[in-house]
Amino acid sequence: MDGYLQVAADLTHHLAMVPMDFGWTTDPKLPDFDEGDDPIGTAINWGQGIIVVIGIIGVLFAAGKMAIGKFGRSDLAADGVGGLVWTIMGISLMLVAVPVIRAVANVGGG
Numbered sequence: 001m002d003g004y005l006q007v008a009a010d011l012t013h014h015l016a017m018v019p020m021d022f023g024w025t026t027d028p029k030l031p032d033f034d035e036g037d038d039p040i041g042t043a044i045n046w047g048q049g050i051i052v053v054i055g056i057i058g059v060l061f062a063a064g065k066m067a068i069g070k071f072g073r074s075d076l077a078a079d080g081v082g083g084l085v086w087t088i089m090g091i092s093l094m095l096v097a098v099p100v101i102r103a104v105a106n107v108g109g110g
Contacts, residue, residue: 040105044098051094058087 033039062084069077 044101048095048098051091051098055087055091058091059084062087 033041062080065080065083066077067080069075069080
């Protein structure tokens with residue numbers, strides 16, 4: 001057992017003496033992609049499309065509440081109007097975030 005420990009200690013000592021030169025950089029950079037092969041831009045575009053679909057579903061849901069509320073349930077109609085305002089504002093903020101992300105991170109065209 002002492003022989004193994006001695007070999008491990010010698011190996012560690014010799015590896016510590018090997019000159020190793022690493023070119024570390026503290027400036028992170030994204031890889032250069034071709035226009036058609038940009039996975040970050042593709043993910044941003046998919047996200048933008050999903051946001052639009054969610055917005056359409058939200059507006060239709062709020063419109064349905066308002067339509068049902070017209071048949072005597074005014075509390076449901078008021079809830080639909082409130083939901084419509086929240087939906088429009090939320091979708092607007094998400095869609096504004098897309099160009100901000102592109103500008104700040106300098107990624108994804110389109």
